[in-house]
Each structure stands twice: as C-alpha cells, then as structure tokens.
Amino acid sequence: MPLVKRVLSIRIAGKERKQKVRKLILDLVHFKNLLILLIRRYRELYGYYPLNESLLYGLLAKEYKGKYQCEFNELLQNIKNDKKLTEFLENLKDQKEKVENPHLVQSVIRNIVRDFNNYFKSLDKYREKPKRFRAKPKPPKPKKLRYLIDFSVEGNANIFKVETDKFLCKLRNGRWLKVKLPKNFGYKITSFRLKLLADDLYVDVVYKYPLEIKEPKGNFKAGIDLGLDELLAIVSDNPNLKSFIVSGKELKAFNQWFSKEKAKLQSEIDKLKNELKKKGEDLTEKQIKAIRKQIRDLEIKLKILSAHRRRRLNNDLHKIARKVVDLLYETGHKAIYIGINALESKNGINLGKKLNQEFVSIPFRKLIELIKYKAKEFGMEVKEVDEAYTSKTSPFADVLKNQKLGKKLKKEIEKLERLKREDNQEKIAKVEKKIGKLTKEIKKKLLGKRKGNIFRDFISGKIFHSDLVGALNILRVGAKLLRLSFYGNLKVLFVKLCNPRRFKLMEFFYKVSPESVKWIGGSRHALERARMNGERAFTIA
Numbered sequence: 001m002p003l004v005k006r007v008l009s010i011r012i013a014g015k016e017r018k019q020k021v022r023k024l025i026l027d028l029v030h031f032k033n034l035l036i037l038l039i040r041r042y043r044e045l046y047g048y049y050p051l052n053e054s055l056l057y058g059l060l061a062k063e064y065k066g067k068y069q070c071e072f073n074e075l076l077q078n079i080k081n082d083k084k085l086t087e088f089l090e091n092l093k094d095q096k097e098k099v100e101n102p103h104l105v106q107s108v109i110r111n112i113v114r115d116f117n118n119y120f121k122s123l124d125k126y127r128e129k130p131k132r133f134r135a136k137p138k139p140p141k142p143k144k145l146r147y148l149i150d151f152s153v154e155g156n157a158n159i160f161k162v163e164t165d166k167f168l169c170k171l172r173n174g175r176w177l178k179v180k181l182p183k184n185f186g187y188k189i190t191s192f193r194l195k196l197l198a199d200d201l202y203v204d205v206v207y208k209y210p211l212e213i214k215e216p217k218g219n220f221k222a223g224i225d226l227g228l229d230e231l232l233a234i235v236s237d238n239p240n241l242k243s244f245i246v247s248g249k250e251l252k253a254f255n256q257w258f259s260k261e262k263a264k265l266q267s268e269i270d271k272l273k274n275e276l277k278k279k280g281e282d283l284t285e286k287q288i289k290a291i292r293k294q295i296r297d298l299e300i301k302l303k304i305l306s307a308h309r310r311r312r313l314n315n316d317l318h319k320i321a322r323k324v325v326d327l328l329y330e331t332g333h334k335a336i337y338i339g340i341n342a343l344e345s346k347n348g349i350n351l352g353k354k355l356n357q358e359f360v361s362i363p364f365r366k367l368i369e370l371i372k373y374k375a376k377e378f379g380m381e382v383k384e385v386d387e388a389y390t391s392k393t394s395p396f397a398d399v400l401k402n403q404k405l406g407k408k409l410k411k412e413i414e415k416l417e418r419l420k421r422e423d424n425q426e427k428i429a430k431v432e433k434k435i436g437k438l439t440k441e442i443k444k445k446l447l448g449k450r451k452g453n454i455f456r457d458f459i460s461g462k463i464f465h466s467d468l469v470g471a472l473n474i475l476r477v478g479a480k481l482l483r484l485s486f487y488g489n490l491k492v493l494f495v496k497l498c499n500p501r502r503f504k505l506m507e508f509f510y511k512v513s514p515e516s517v518k519w520i521g522g523s524r525h526a527l528e529r530a531r532m533n534g535e536r537a538f539t540i541a
Contacts, residue, residue, distance in 0.1 A: 005190070006209040010167075010179045012201040017177065021194060021201050024099070024171050026145055028153055031095045032108050033142035038079075038088040039116070040139065045082055049139075050075055051113050057106065059089060060096050100172040104194075107154045115140045146296070149303050152195040152204075160192055167205055169194070179203050198307030199300065214378050218332025223475025224324075224371075225339050225387065225467050226364050228252055230453075231505075232324065233467035235475055235496055239486040241331050243468050244501040246324075246508050248362070251316060255361045258309045265302045269295055313363060319509050321370035327512070329378040336380060337478025338368055339387030339470065385478045391470030394447035395497065396459045398482060399473045402445055409438045460490075464497040472497065 012018055035056070043049045050056070055072050058064035059079075064072045079085040096105050122137040130136075143151075159170035165183065168176045169192055193204040220238040227233065231248030272295050276288065283291070328336060372382040389402045416431045448457045448469075455466040476482065486492045503512060 001210040001212055003208040004211045005206055006187075008182070008185075008205040008207065009195075010181075010203045010205065012177070012179065012203060018201050020171060020175065021177060022196070024101070024104075025151055025153070025194060025196050025201075026148070027095065027099050028104060028108055029143060029145060029148060029151055031092065031099060031105060032112060034088055034092050034095060035109065035112055036140055036142050038085060038092065039112070040141075041082070041085055041088065042078070045085075046078055049116055051116050053109060053113055056109050056113070060093055060105070101159065101170065103159045103170075104153050104155060107156075111153070112140065146299070148196065149198045149306060150196065152193045154191055154193050156191050160189070162189060167192070167203070169203065177203065181205070197310060198303040198305075200307045200311070211377060213376070214329075216332070216334040216379050217329065218334065220331070220333045221335040221337065221475060221479050222328055222333050223337045223339075223385075223471040223473070223478065225391065225471040225474055226367070227467055228362065230467050231362075232320070233465075233471045233500070234324070234328075235468055235471040236328070236331070236333065237475065237479075237484045237486060238331055238333070239489070239492050242499070242501050243471070243496045244503060245465075245467065246320065247502065247504050250505040251313070251362060254309075254312060258305065259361070261305055262302065265298055265305065269298045269302070272298070313366075316505065317363065317367050317370055320505075321367060321374050323508060323512065324371060325374040325378065325380070329375075329380060334380060335479070336371065336375060336382045337385045337474050338371065338382065339390060339474045340368070340384045341387045383478050385474050387470060387474050387477075389442070389446065390473035390477065391455070391466050392446050392448065392450050393469075393473055394457050394459050395464070395469055395472050395476075395493070396457070397445060397447040399476055400480070400482065402442055403477065405438055405442050405445070409435065409442065412438065460494075462494060462498070464494075465500060468497045468500055 012021055039049050039051070052068060052071065054066045054068055055064075055075055058066055058072050059076070066072065079089055096102070099105055116139065119137055119139050122133075126133050126137055155169055161168050162181075165181050165185065166178055167181050167189070168178050171177050187207040187209055189205055189207045191206045193202075193206070195202040195204055218238070220236055220241075222234055222236040222238075225233040228248055229252065230245045231251065232246040233243070234245070235243045272291050276283075276291055280288070368382075368384065375382045386403065388406045390399060393399045393402050412431055412435050416428065416435065419428045419431060447459050448455055450456075450466045450469075453466050455464045455469045457464055457469075472484075476484065486496070
C-alpha cells in the first residue's frame with residue numbers, strides 16, 4: 001500500500017493559547033520582512049539577489065562553517081559597506097533572538113528563497129507569453145503586520161512530539177502548544193504547520209496515510225457541467241442512472257451575503273479614514289486615538305468575516321466533492337469529465353457588478369481539484385475538458401467537429417486583433433470574411449438553439465435542459481464518442497436530458513446515499529413497473 005501525505009487541520013481555541021501563537025507568527029513575519037528588505041536592498045546595490053540558503057543562515061550565526069567561505073566573506077563585506085544593509089542585518093539578528101526558535105527561522109528563510117525562485121519562473125513565463133498574465137510579476141515584498149491575514153510556517157521533527165492522543169509543538173524556549181488528536185490516530189506524523197487565516201489559527205499536522213487505491217466497480221463514464229444556480233449538472237452513460245443537478249443557489253446566496261457585509265464594513269472604515277484626513281488637524285489626540293481604535297476593530301471584524309467565508313466554502317466544497325465521487329463510484333463509474341470554461345471565463349472578465357459578485361467568487365478550481373483528489377482513492381480518472389459549444393450543440397450533432405471549427409475561429413479572431421493593432425486594412429477585410437464564414441458554418445452545425453436553461457433541438461424537435469445537454473456533450477468530447485451506449489433507446493436519452501433529479505445543497509449532503517441511487521424503492525412491483533416504463537427506470541432515489 002503506497003504511503004501518501006495527508007493533512008489534519010486542528011483549529012486552535014482559547015484566548016491565551018491563540019495570543020501565544022499569534023505573537024510568535026507576528027515575530028516570524030517581522031523577521032521575514034526584514035530579510036526581504038535586506039535581499040532587495042542588496043540587489044539594488046550589487047545587481048543580484050543573495051539567495052543561497054547556506055549563506056543566509058551563516059549571516060545570522062555566530063560563525064560561518066559552510067563550504068561557501070569565499071562567497072560568504074564577499075557577501076558579509078558588501079553588507080558592511082552599506083549602512084542600511086548593516087542595520088537590517090543587526091535587526092535580523094535581534095529578531096532571531098526574539099523568536100527563540102531557530103528551526104522556524106530556518107523554515108522562514110527557505111520559504112523566502114522559494115518565493116523568489118517562483119518569482120523568477122513566473123518572470124520567464126511572462127517573457128515567453130505575456131498575454132497569459134494580467135500584469136508583470138513582481139518580486140516578494142514586506143507585508144504590513146496589521147493587515148496580515150494569511151501566513152504559515154512549517155516545523156520539522158526536531159520541534160514536535162506525540163504523547164498518546166496529544167500533539168505538542170515547540171513555540172519558543174520552554175513553551176509548547178498542546179492540541180488533541182482524534183481517537184485512535186495511529187499514523188506517523190512527519191511535520192506540522194502553524195497557520196494564520198484571518199482571525200483563525202490552526203495547527204496542520206502532516207502525516208503518512210496508507211492509501212488503498214480501490215478498483216472501479218464498472219466502466220461507466222460521467223460528464224459534469226459547472227454553473228452558478230446549478231452548480232453541478234451530471235449526466236452518466238449508465239442507463240440505470242438518472243441525470244441529476246446539484247443547486248448552487250445556497251453558495252451564491254452566501255457569497256452575496258458576504259459581499260454585502262464586507263461592503264458595509266469597508267464603507268464604515270473608509271468613512272472613518274476620510275474623517276481623519278479632513279478633520280485631523282481639528283481633532284485632539286484622544287479623539288484621533290479613538291477613531292484609530294474604531295478602524296482597527298472594524299478591520300478585525302473584516303478579517304473574521306473573511307475567515308468565516310473561507311471555512312464555510314471549504315467545508316461545503318469538500319462535502320460536495322466527497323458526495324459526487326461516492327455516488328459515481330457506487331454506480332460503477334471509471335471516468336469523470338469536467339468542463340472547464342467556468343474557470344477560463346473568470347480570468348479578467350467583467351460580467352457587470354451583479355454577475356461578478358456571484359460568479360467570480362465561486363472557487364470552481366478548488367472544487368475540481370477536490371473531485372480529482374477524492375476520485376484518485378477509488379481508481380477513477382478525472383479529466384478536464386474544453387466545453388466550447390457543448391451546451392449549444394445538439395446531442396445528435398458532431399460536437400467534435402464544432403470544437404475544431406471553434407479553435408479555427410478563435411485563431412482567426414486573435415489574428416484579427418493583431419492586424420488591428422498593426423492597422424493592416426487589406427488583411428483585416430480578408431480575416432473578417434473568414435470569421436463570418438466560420439461563424440455561419442458553426443451555427444449551421446449546432447443544430448439547436450439555447451435560451452437560458454432551455455435547449456431547443458432541431459433534429460428531434462424536443463426541448464432539453466441546456467446544462468444537461470452541456471454535460472452530455474462534455475462526456476462525448478471527453479470520451480471522444482459521437483454516440484454513447486444508451487443512444488439506441490431514445491426514451492432513455494430523453495429522460496436523461498429532460499427529467500433530472502434536483503437536489504438542494506443540504507438535501508444532497510444528508511439525504512442522498514450511494515445506496516439510494518441503485519433502486520427507486522424497496523418494492524419489487526415498483527421496480528418491475530420502472531423497468532417497463534423508460535421514464536421511471538432511471539431514477540436516482
């Protein structure tokens with residue numbers, strides 16, 4: 001059985017315990033800020049970033065004993081030649097002593113080196129393909145401690161121990177943090193992370209988990225279309241499984257509530273800041289302090305609100321992914337195909353104030369990654385599919401051909417934009433003609449029309465649910481099949497596309513079980529009737 005790394009996240013409770021951890025984290029962040037300032041200042045003076053971990057450790061040690069002695073002497077001399085750099089180094093040494101945990105200090109140094117290396121990689125990619133980026137990547141910079149809402153630091157085996165069902169990690173000399181592990185937690189712990197998220201503090205225990213990869217129970221495939229009001233529309237090629245839709249309205253409503261509450265708090269903060277600017281000279285020191293305290297209290301409330309949102313979304317997305325994977329595994333699925341246009345359309349899009357609030361704040365990428373992560377345990381394959389034209393194409397039309405034409409159309413549109421920038425009028429006219437021809441050709445081959453959630457199919461003359469048509473076509477594109485196994489029975493196909501089972505989020509979490517997807521009820525007579533009547537044979541509950 002392969003051993004994989006898993007994380008157990010334990011939320012820290014208790015005012016005193018939280019204060020101890022928060023103080024340590026703030027000290028580490030201050031150390032990180034000072035080191036970033038030193039590295040950036042050094043680059044300004046000498047033209048390169050000093051990012052050798054051994055040399056950075058050596059600067060803080062009493063004596064350097066590494067193998068880069070010449071480089072270290074040069075680095076130290078360069079620092080001594082500049083007053084600011086010397087000051088940064090002295091402050092760094094003082095801050096290290098204040099932290100009283102050299103292992104965590106080393107972890108912070110490693111993180112800084114990694115952040116700079118990631119910046120260099122992003123810069124190389126930006127130079128190759130700048131269109132993929134919204135702006136030019138920037139090097140790491142210091143963070144204001146009062147606005148800090150996200151930070152983590154890793155500790156190794158030297159500063160933690162396990163006592164029966166308790167996990168203890170060293171904060172400072174002589175001070176330990178104790179948290180309770182779940183009952184019968186017998187896994188080997190390799191490391192831990194202290195994590196700050198807004199107003200919450202966590203200990204993330206990293207352990208080795210023996211992952212037993214199961215074999216799929218069948219060879220069926222499913223297509224998933226992601227959306228807003230209908231978060232997941234799922235169509236399977238299992239003829240005995242009815243299509244189902246999981247509502248996203250609860251998540252959307254929660255996001256809207258969060259946005260309104262955030263806007264209220266931000267408005268109050270802005271008013272108080274404006275008051276300080278306009279009336280600052282007329283106010284007494286006592287009044288200024290009172291206003292600043294109000295601002296700080298509101299900023300803390302804002303952090304708490306953000307932490308609440310993150311916890312709620314994480315919880316809901318984990319539950320959704322787990323339930324989807326369990327249902328599809330128990331009903332014999334081997335492969336899952338997920339449309340990714342919902343992700344791509346979030347990049348730099350402006351859908352208007354209302355839609356931006358609803359759409360952009362739903363973390364679709366996280367949901368897909370969670371489905372992949374949970375499906376791996378069951379030996380199920382999860383693939384991302386370009387869903388262009390899937391919800392606009394008839395389930396009887398050649399969706400693969402439409403996608404090829406769509407790619408050609410996309411290239412021509414990009415070419416047109418380039419020519420417009422160059423102001424090449426002769427070639428612009430030719431490309432516009434090509435675009436017109438391709439658009440007409442695609443429209444002819446769609447053989448259907450979408451309006452909202454309604455899809456009018458011109459081949460069968462039927463009306464289908466557009467999200468289910470999208471999920472079915474995602475399945476066809478992913479599996480590279482024009483006709484699926486159940487296409488021989490049109491009644492099955494029509495039931496799958498017209499009559500889905502709908503679940504509200506709470507109902508999906510607690511009322512649907514893998515067993516309920518197999519039969520329509522306990523009665524044998526009901527089952528026989530269902531098999532005779534195609535419209536009832538494929539029910540999910």
